[in-house]
Structure formats: C-alpha cells, structure tokens
Amino acid sequence: MTVESTAARSAARRSGTGGKRATQAATGGKAAENGGAETPEGASAQGKPRKSAAKSEGKAPAKTPAKGARKPAAKSAAKPAAKSTAKAASKAPAKSGSAAKAPAKSGSAAKAPAGTAARTRTRAAGTESKASATAGANGSGSAEPELVQLLTPEGERVTHPEYDVDLSxxxxxxxxxxxxxxxxxxxxxxxxxxxxxxxxxxxxxxxxxxxxxxxxxxxxxxxxxxxxxxxxxxxxxxxxxxxxxxxxxxxxxxxxxxxxxxxxxxxxxxxxxxxxxxxxxxxxxxxxxxxxxxxxxxxxxxxxxxxxxxxxxxxxxxxxxxxxxxxxxxxxxxxxxxxxxxxxxxxxxxxxxxxxxxxxxxxxxxxxxxxxxxxxxxxxxxxxxxxxxxxxxxxxxxxxxxxxxxxxxxxxxxxxxxxxxxxxxxxxxxxxxxxxxxxxxxxxxxxxxxxxxxxxxTMPDPDTMAIFENAYADGHALVDEERAQFAEYQASFATESDSGSAAVEVN
The missing domain is CATH 3.40.50.970 (Thiamin diphosphate (ThDP)-binding fold, Pyr/PP domains)
Structure with missing residues (x-):
C-alpha cells in the first residue's frame, strides 16, 4: 500500500466523492495491492478511489515522500501474505475472481440437509468466495485474503476443505x-x-x-x-x-x-x-x-x-x-x-x-x-x-x-x-x-x-441500596459505613417530601 493511495482513499472517504467510477478511473483494472488481481467490479464494492503511486505504469514511486509519511512498500510487498497457521489457511488464488463457478457433481459435495445436494457447489481449496473477492478493505479495491464461507451471498451452499457443518x-x-x-x-x-x-x-x-x-x-x-x-x-x-x-x-x-x-x-x-x-x-x-x-x-x-x-x-x-x-x-x-x-x-x-x-x-x-x-x-x-x-x-x-x-x-x-x-x-x-x-x-x-x-x-426503579451488594464476598467495614451514610442520605428526601405534603394539606 502506498502513501499516496492511502491519502487518496482517506480524502475520498471524508469528502464522500468515492464511488465506482472514481475507483475504476484510479485503478484502471491493474493488479491490486496485497497480491490479488483487481477488477473494476471488485474495486467498486466499497466505493473508494485509489491514486496511482507513480505517474505512469512501471515507474517507481517518488524517492522523497511527504514529511512523516511511510516509505512506499517494496515490490515484494505485492506478493500474497504468508500462509496462516490456521488449518483453514491455504494458498491464495491467482486472481481475485477465481472462485470456482462451475457446479461440482453432487457426489463430491459435503454432507448437507436433504434436498441440498443438487444445488450444492464445491470450491477448490484456496479459492475465495465471491463476497471476499469483491468486498475490498474499506474501499481499498484490494482483493481480501481468503475467508471461510459455506453460504454465498446468493444463498448457495458451498463447502470448505477444513470447516463444515451437517445440520437438519x-x-x-x-x-x-x-x-x-x-x-x-x-x-x-x-x-x-x-x-x-x-x-x-x-x-x-x-x-x-x-x-x-x-x-x-x-x-x-x-x-x-x-x-x-x-x-x-x-x-x-x-x-x-x-x-x-x-x-x-x-x-x-x-x-x-x-x-x-x-x-x-x-x-x-x-x-x-x-x-x-x-x-x-x-x-x-x-x-x-x-x-x-x-x-x-x-x-x-x-x-x-x-x-x-x-x-x-x-x-x-x-x-x-x-x-x-x-x-x-x-x-x-x-x-x-x-x-x-x-x-x-x-x-x-x-x-x-x-x-x-x-x-x-x-x-x-x-x-x-x-x-x-x-x-x-x-x-x-x-x-x-x-x-x-x-x-x-x-x-x-x-x-x-x-x-x-x-x-x-x-x-x-x-x-x-x-x-x-x-x-x-x-x-x-x-x-x-x-x-x-x-x-x-x-x-x-x-x-x-x-x-x-x-x-x-413498566420496568421498576432499582433498589437504591443494591449498589453495595456483591462488592466483597465476606463484607467490608468501609462498604458498611458507606451503605449507612447513603441510607441516611436517601431518608432525608422522604422527610422533605412528607413535610411538603403536610404543608399543602394545611393550606
């Protein structure tokens, strides 16, 4: 992620000028950060523009960034992130839109409720869901890292090589x-x-x-x-x-x-x-x-x-x-x-x-x-x-x-x-x-x-003395003292109210 692209996204978010066309114009369909392929469709999901770090394709970022800004990431930063230690992690796809689209045969699907096999699709290990491929990270237009998904946004049942459920x-x-x-x-x-x-x-x-x-x-x-x-x-x-x-x-x-x-x-x-x-x-x-x-x-x-x-x-x-x-x-x-x-x-x-x-x-x-x-x-x-x-x-x-x-x-x-x-x-x-x-x-x-x-x-007012309960398991002298002082304070209101009522009745 370059300093310029971060600034552009932040400015767009504050001004509300981001959107599909702005993102498409900024990215031009070029490869996304984080190693994923970026498409205009995927980039528009969050509605934030990206500003190119170089004036033309192939040129390196400016050597002298703004004061206090981070240096541009090295070229190797575009490579996919290291494989997670979680069992579910697997190799990143070559393209953000490479999720398996063709339905698999019903025999290859994991266990699913009755009637679901005909519509169940399997996804090859390491591919992304359509949702993750297009979501982007807060408008960055980047392909998100792989996530575990068993149900697509369209309501289609899919499987995952490490995680699944068999529900009635x-x-x-x-x-x-x-x-x-x-x-x-x-x-x-x-x-x-x-x-x-x-x-x-x-x-x-x-x-x-x-x-x-x-x-x-x-x-x-x-x-x-x-x-x-x-x-x-x-x-x-x-x-x-x-x-x-x-x-x-x-x-x-x-x-x-x-x-x-x-x-x-x-x-x-x-x-x-x-x-x-x-x-x-x-x-x-x-x-x-x-x-x-x-x-x-x-x-x-x-x-x-x-x-x-x-x-x-x-x-x-x-x-x-x-x-x-x-x-x-x-x-x-x-x-x-x-x-x-x-x-x-x-x-x-x-x-x-x-x-x-x-x-x-x-x-x-x-x-x-x-x-x-x-x-x-x-x-x-x-x-x-x-x-x-x-x-x-x-x-x-x-x-x-x-x-x-x-x-x-x-x-x-x-x-x-x-x-x-x-x-x-x-x-x-x-x-x-x-x-x-x-x-x-x-x-x-x-x-x-x-x-x-x-x-x-209809929720009743609380017991005013309940605040002192459960403060200590075996009680505490200071809490007992504070409880007595607060009880005396509360009682003073009742006395004033009674006096006021009596005065009204006499008049």
Missing part, C-alpha cells in the same frame, strides 16, 4: 429464527432510545450471523465474555433480552447473574474483557475443567494493549480461550486499514497460535469455525483467533452519525450480503421452509416487539 432442516430454521428475533429486539431497542426510554444503545444490525453462529457453537459450560453489542450471543445463552435494557435505562448495573448463564456482564471499557477471559481460561485449565472460554471484541479493540497482553498470556499458558473478533470495518469512524497493516486474523501468528478469517455474514460458516475452535480449546490445544469479517450496517451507537464518514455505496454493497436474507434464500431455494414457517416467525417477531416495549416502560 429444523436446525437451520432455528438459526434463521434466532437471527430474525435478535434483529427485531435490536430494532425495538433503537426505537426506544430515540423515544427517550434508553440513554444509549449499541446496535448489532448486520452482525447477526457472526453472533448467532458463534453463540450456537458453544456448550452450556463454556463461559462468554462479551463487549456491549453481543445481544445475539446473549440470546443464545438464554439471557432475558429485557435484562440487557436495564443497564442502558439506568435501572441496574447489569441485570443478570453471570454465573446463571455463563455469560459475563456487558463490558463498556474497550478490550478489557479479553484479559478477563484469558485469566478465567487460565483458571479453567488449572482446575482441569473440560470447558472453553470465548472473548468477543471488535476491530477497534484489537488495537488496545489489553488485547495484545491477552494474546501473550493465552499463548504462554496455553489457555483454552477463543478470541472472536467481529471486524465490522469501523471503530466508530476509524477504518480498519488505519489500525492494522495486515488482516486481523494474521496477528495470531506473531503470538504463536492460529488465526482464521470467516465470512461474518454467513451463519453456517461462523457456526462451523467457532465449533472447531472451542473443541480445539477443550482438547488442550490452546487459544485461537477468529476474525468474523462482517459489517456494521447501523451507527456505532445511537449517539453516532455514520453518514459523516462512510458512503451510501459502501453500505449498499454490504446490504446485498445481508445475513438474514442470505439464509432465507437458502431455505427457500432448497425447499427447507415454506411460507407458513416464515409467517410464524414474523408473528413471533411482532410479539417480541410488543413484549420489549411493554417491559421497558
């Missing part, structure tokens, strides 16, 4: 139901915040497949450390959705007992929960328990020192922890390309454990990869990093305005890969669900919306 029609229907209801809950919470019922809300719109797929891969005795956006994982852990709203309404400090569902409280501090998960996993290993730990974090958190420290400790102590990074492309307004010079999953190599990138909009692939990772952790093989390559279709939180830093073309390109529509297309194409099924899910979705609205508006 009912199980696939269950995944669809999970995603639909999670999205409806999220939409209601966003609306309630706009109506003044919640102080803030962090939407998961677009990330349902990453959360439901990974959440359904876990065992009941596995332990989850979330951030503040894992509403779908909470659903999979049977946490009452309305409990998630209490903290954002200000009526509780979390709302649920983490040990009841092995689902830790939401963590607002960026990246700190990854260290907590690692320490917990180290304890699990010392106890000899047959369980795994999974830590969720975003691409922005991957730049935090806490995450690097967690990687170090987990590798040294061979902790049974899975690091699940939802790379939704934007750390608020900061694109991933400004946080890492390599794909996030490749960072695991430097710490001595495998990493793999999965299509985060493919619920089947997320299920398969996470299931393999947690089984690996349980068997004593140590940590693993999963990068779910997805997209945050909404705002970072309800206090954010994404239109200020990203284009409509970018969002439209990702909406075409919507995880829920993708699975619905598969169910319809393979005749694994009928109209009556989808109607039932829609009715259940409406009921979910009504329940959430009623629950939030």
């Amino acid at each position: 029609a009912e199980e696939i229907q269950g995944l669809y139901r999970d995603m639909v209801l999670t999205r409806r809950f999220d939409a209601e919470a966003t609306a309630l915040q706009r109506q003044g019922e919640l102080g803030l809300w962090a939407s998961l719109l677009g990330q349902e497949a990453a959360q439901i797929g990974s959440g359904r891969a876990l065992h009941p005795d596995d332990y989850v450390f979330p951030t503040y956006r894992e509403h779908g994982v909470a659903w999979c852990r049977d946490v009452d959705p309305t409990m998630l709203l209490g903290m954002f309404r200000g009526v509780n400090n979390g709302g649920w007992d983490p040990n009841s569902n092995n689902f830790h409280l939401y963590t607002i501090v960026i990246g700190s929960q990854v260290l907590h998960a690692t320490g917990y996993a180290m304890g699990v290993a010392k106890d000899g328990a047959d369980s795994a730990v999974i830590a969720y974090f975003g691409d922005g958190a991957s730049s935090q020192g806490d995450v690097a420290e967690a990687f170090t400790f987990s590798a040294v102590y061979n902790a049974p922890v899975v690091f699940f990074c939802q790379n939704n492309q934007w750390a608020i307004s900061e694109p991933t390309e400004r946080q890492s010079r390599v794909p996030i999953y490749q960072r695991a190599q430097g710490f001595g454990f495998p990493g793999v990138r999965v299509d985060g909009n493919d619920v089947l692939a997320c299920l398969a990869v996470t299931k393999a990772a947690v089984e690996r952790a349980r068997s004593g093989e140590g940590p693993m990093l999963i990068e779910a390559f997805t997209y945050r279709m909404g705002a970072h939180t309800t206090s954010d305005d994404p239109t200020r830093y990203r284009t409509d073309e970018e969002r439209a390109a990702w909406e075409a890969k919507d995880p829920i529509q993708r699975l619905r297309s598969y169910l319809e194409n393979e005749e694994l669900a009928d109209d009556a099924f989808f109607a039932r899910i829609e009715e259940e979705s409406e009921a979910m919306g009504r329940h959430v609205r009623e629950a939030i508006r």
Whole structure:
C-alpha cells in the first residue's frame, strides 16, 4: 500500500466523492495491492478511489515522500501474505475472481440437509468466495485474503476443505429464527432510545450471523465474555433480552447473574474483557475443567494493549480461550486499514497460535469455525483467533452519525450480503421452509416487539441500596459505613417530601 493511495482513499472517504467510477478511473483494472488481481467490479464494492503511486505504469514511486509519511512498500510487498497457521489457511488464488463457478457433481459435495445436494457447489481449496473477492478493505479495491464461507451471498451452499457443518432442516430454521428475533429486539431497542426510554444503545444490525453462529457453537459450560453489542450471543445463552435494557435505562448495573448463564456482564471499557477471559481460561485449565472460554471484541479493540497482553498470556499458558473478533470495518469512524497493516486474523501468528478469517455474514460458516475452535480449546490445544469479517450496517451507537464518514455505496454493497436474507434464500431455494414457517416467525417477531416495549416502560426503579451488594464476598467495614451514610442520605428526601405534603394539606 502506498502513501499516496492511502491519502487518496482517506480524502475520498471524508469528502464522500468515492464511488465506482472514481475507483475504476484510479485503478484502471491493474493488479491490486496485497497480491490479488483487481477488477473494476471488485474495486467498486466499497466505493473508494485509489491514486496511482507513480505517474505512469512501471515507474517507481517518488524517492522523497511527504514529511512523516511511510516509505512506499517494496515490490515484494505485492506478493500474497504468508500462509496462516490456521488449518483453514491455504494458498491464495491467482486472481481475485477465481472462485470456482462451475457446479461440482453432487457426489463430491459435503454432507448437507436433504434436498441440498443438487444445488450444492464445491470450491477448490484456496479459492475465495465471491463476497471476499469483491468486498475490498474499506474501499481499498484490494482483493481480501481468503475467508471461510459455506453460504454465498446468493444463498448457495458451498463447502470448505477444513470447516463444515451437517445440520437438519429444523436446525437451520432455528438459526434463521434466532437471527430474525435478535434483529427485531435490536430494532425495538433503537426505537426506544430515540423515544427517550434508553440513554444509549449499541446496535448489532448486520452482525447477526457472526453472533448467532458463534453463540450456537458453544456448550452450556463454556463461559462468554462479551463487549456491549453481543445481544445475539446473549440470546443464545438464554439471557432475558429485557435484562440487557436495564443497564442502558439506568435501572441496574447489569441485570443478570453471570454465573446463571455463563455469560459475563456487558463490558463498556474497550478490550478489557479479553484479559478477563484469558485469566478465567487460565483458571479453567488449572482446575482441569473440560470447558472453553470465548472473548468477543471488535476491530477497534484489537488495537488496545489489553488485547495484545491477552494474546501473550493465552499463548504462554496455553489457555483454552477463543478470541472472536467481529471486524465490522469501523471503530466508530476509524477504518480498519488505519489500525492494522495486515488482516486481523494474521496477528495470531506473531503470538504463536492460529488465526482464521470467516465470512461474518454467513451463519453456517461462523457456526462451523467457532465449533472447531472451542473443541480445539477443550482438547488442550490452546487459544485461537477468529476474525468474523462482517459489517456494521447501523451507527456505532445511537449517539453516532455514520453518514459523516462512510458512503451510501459502501453500505449498499454490504446490504446485498445481508445475513438474514442470505439464509432465507437458502431455505427457500432448497425447499427447507415454506411460507407458513416464515409467517410464524414474523408473528413471533411482532410479539417480541410488543413484549420489549411493554417491559421497558413498566420496568421498576432499582433498589437504591443494591449498589453495595456483591462488592466483597465476606463484607467490608468501609462498604458498611458507606451503605449507612447513603441510607441516611436517601431518608432525608422522604422527610422533605412528607413535610411538603403536610404543608399543602394545611393550606
């Protein structure tokens, strides 16, 4: 990646002047960075222009870049990245559009639900999905490194040489139901915040497949450390959705007992929960328990020192922890390309454990990869990093305005890969669900919306003394003193209210 091309992309993002024609004009169909072939069609997916590093083809970049700028990458930097240590990694394709297009014979397909073999295609090892070939990294126009995919954006079932799942029609229907209801809950919470019922809300719109797929891969005795956006994982852990709203309404400090569902409280501090998960996993290993730990974090958190420290400790102590990074492309307004010079999953190599990138909009692939990772952790093989390559279709939180830093073309390109529509297309194409099924899910979705609205508006005020509970296991003199002082303070309000009422009655 050259300094000039980075600057051009950044300028286009700020000005909103990127787009398909601008990208085509800048790239001219030449080879993409990162070693992949670049085409006008693939370059336009993110809608960001690239400025050539040289005035004409074949000339070297200018010897004297702007002050403070990085030197242009050497010619060898255009070669494909080193092979990942993850089992799923394989040689990069010669061209970004080289995904196998011809359907394979039904006999060569991996196990799939009844009725799917006729439409199932196999992909040769090392080829990219259509989605990854055209997505680009935040508008760079570059071909993305290979990712694990089992369901194309068009809803066609494909196979992968290392990861796969064999699910019944009912199980696939269950995944669809999970995603639909999670999205409806999220939409209601966003609306309630706009109506003044919640102080803030962090939407998961677009990330349902990453959360439901990974959440359904876990065992009941596995332990989850979330951030503040894992509403779908909470659903999979049977946490009452309305409990998630209490903290954002200000009526509780979390709302649920983490040990009841092995689902830790939401963590607002960026990246700190990854260290907590690692320490917990180290304890699990010392106890000899047959369980795994999974830590969720975003691409922005991957730049935090806490995450690097967690990687170090987990590798040294061979902790049974899975690091699940939802790379939704934007750390608020900061694109991933400004946080890492390599794909996030490749960072695991430097710490001595495998990493793999999965299509985060493919619920089947997320299920398969996470299931393999947690089984690996349980068997004593140590940590693993999963990068779910997805997209945050909404705002970072309800206090954010994404239109200020990203284009409509970018969002439209990702909406075409919507995880829920993708699975619905598969169910319809393979005749694994009928109209009556989808109607039932829609009715259940409406009921979910009504329940959430009623629950939030009737949520009782919290016990004002509850903040002192669970601070210390065996009690503490200072906490007891503070509790007594706060109780006296609260009582003073009741006295003033009673005096005021009496005065009104006398008059």
